[in-house]
Amino acid sequence: MFRFDENLKVYLHRDPVDFRYGMNSLSILVEQAMHLNPMDSSLYIFGNRRRDRVKIIGWDGSGFWLMTKRLETSRFIWPDRKTEVVALTSASLHALLDGDDITAIHRHPREEYLRVS
Template sequence: MLSTAVKVYIAAAPIDMRKSIDSLSMLVRPMFDQDALSGHVFVFYGRRRDKIKVLVYDRTGFWLMYKRFESGSLADPSAIAQRGLSLAELTTWLEGIDIGVRRRVHAVSATVIS
């Protein structure tokens, strides 16, 4: 399983979705400046943003996960690629939920009466 130390890298531009594990692993270094064998998660998407491939190495081999949305498409991957994602956010995003909106934390001021 994936640990919380794993980072998620999302391609900034779409790729040819016909690419296989070998082709995608060769794109990791030039696209993300990372080693494909690092154990990090590398996310690739197609031009129409209705297909996504996730590449992960787990010490024994590569996993390639592929998802095709039956309707709709992913929220803008290029914007998300710039800020990065946690594993929890990746799961949400892969469910088709737009994660572009961040929760805001409001500061609460307290007055101390002595």
């Protein structure tokens, strides 16, 4: 089971994806578009074009997990970065999943909530 603790690596795919994609297609996207290893201990987040849904895949050592969340009354706020991949902290992951605007989070001097990889 995944625990979203502070040591978890989280990567956000900036561009929208086709939400018919399942675990296999998303893991290929991690490898080919994000240039990361889908079978490490990280989570990979994908959003649809309307930004009201996210899919998260992760590898737990024996298989892939696929998690989906849909917001009913709002939209996910995606970072407007020039890079293809955005690295998030676990705190910003929790904020994103709560529907908060993670681009408006103010950084504490000792903690970086959003970083570009």
